[in-house]
Amino acid sequence: MARPMRRRSIVPGLAGLAALGFGVSHWSGPAYAVKGSWEGAPTTLKDGQYDSVLKGLEPAVSLPPITFKREGLALSVEDGRLNADYQTKFDADKTFQLRVNDEQDWRAGLSTADASLRVRGHGPSLDNLFWEASQSGSAEGVGDVQLDFNSNKEYNLTVAQERLGELLGAKLAARFRATNDGVTGRFDAHRELPGHAALGYSVENPVGVYDLARSAHVGELAVPVAGGKAGLKLVHENSVQGYHGSYTRDVSGGNADVRVSYKNDALGYNVSYARSLGDVLPVDAGVHVGVDDAGVYGKLSAHRSVSQDLGADYEARARYELGGDDGPELAHSLKLSNKLGYAQLLHGSSGSPRLRVGYEFDA
Secondary structure: OOOOOOHHHHHHHHHHHHHHHHHHOOOOOOOOEEEEEEEEOOHHHHOOOOHHHHHHOOOEEEOOOEEEEEOOEEEEEEOOEEEEEEEEEEOOOEEEEEEEEOOOEEEEEEEOOOEEEEEEEEOOEEEEEEEEEEEEEEEOOOEEEEEEEEOOOOEEEEEEEEEEEEEOOEEEEEEEEEEOOEEEEEEEEEEEEHHHEEEEEEEEOOOOOOOHHHOEEEEEEEEEEOOEEEEEEEEEEOOEEEEEEEEEEEEOOEEEEEEEEEEOOEEEEEEEEEEEOOOOOOOEEEEEEEEEOOEEEEEEEEEEEOOOOOEEEEEEEEEEEOOOOOOOEEEEEEEEEOOOEEEEEEEEOOEEEEEEEEEEEEO
16 A cells, blocks of 8 residues: 655655746746735824834735746745646647645646536545536537536536527526526516517526425516616515616716615615716716615715825715614715825714824835
8 A cells, every 4th residue: 555645745846846947937926015004093193102003014915926837837836835737738629737735735627618527635645535527518409508516416407598489579588407405497588678678577486496486586677768767676586575666867967876665565765866076176076975765875085186196085974864863974084195105084973083004015
C-alpha cells in the first residue's frame, strides 16, 4: 500500500516549480492596495486623544494575486496560498484543468462544448472525493435539456421550450425541472396588444407540490398611458390574492413613479419623484422625494470639484413617520476626498456628530 503523501512533500515541489516559473514568465498581478480608516467623535482630536486615531489609520495591505504562466502551466499566489495550475486541450474540443495548492487541496475538470466533469479532493486519499457532472443538449420536439448530477446522488433535470407555439395570438413557453425533492413546472403565455400594450400570464407550482391551488398564478398587463407606462399585476399564490399597480412617467426633467399594492388586507403605496439638478445648479446634484404608507421621505445629494484633485460630496436625508411619536429623522454628511484619502463629517438627529477619516491607494 502506498504511503500517504505528507504536506511537506508538496511544498518544496511547488516551490521548485515557482522558481522555474520565475525564470521563464512575468508578474501578471495588479498593484496591491493599502488602506486604513478611523471613525469617532470630533472631540477626540480636540482633546488630543490621538492614540485611537493612529491605531485605526495603521495600514492594512491587501496583497495582490501573482501569476506566472508558460505553456499551460501557471503558478500563482492568492490570499497567501501557493497554487499550481495546468491546462491543456486535446481532440480539438476537450479541455483538461488541474489545480493543486500548498495545503494539498486539488481540483480537476474535463469539459467539452456540451458536457463537463469536475472533481475535487484533498491529498492522495479518495475518502473525501466529490464530483459533479453536467450534460446539455437539444432534443427535437422536446426543447433544450440540461442535466446536472453529483457524487451525493443529487440531480437536477431541466427541460425548456421557449417556442412552444401560439394560441389565439399568444406566444407560449414552458419549463420543467425535476430534482430529488420533486418536479416543478412553469407555463408562460405572452401576447402583444394594439397600441404597444402587452398581456402576460404564468403559472408555476412549488417543487414537489402538485396542488393547483397552491401554485403561483401571475397575470400582467402593461399599457402606455398619457406619455408614461402603466402596469397591473395580479398574483394568486397559496390561496392568497395580491394586486400590484404601477405608473411611471418623465415629468419636468425627472421621473415620477407611483406604485400601489394590496395583499393580506393591507394597502401599500409609494409615490416618488427623482430629478437631477445639474441643469439648474452649478454642481452635480440630484433630489429624490416621496411618500409611502409609512411616511414621507427625501434625499438631496451634490458633488463638486474643489480643485483639480479634491472633491466635495454632500448628502442630506430626511424621513417622517406618519402617526409616530418621534419627530422627523434627519441625517447629513459632508465628505472631502482626493486620490489618497478622505475626511467625512456625519451628523443626524439620532446621534452625536461623527468624524470619519481614511486613505486608500494602489501601490
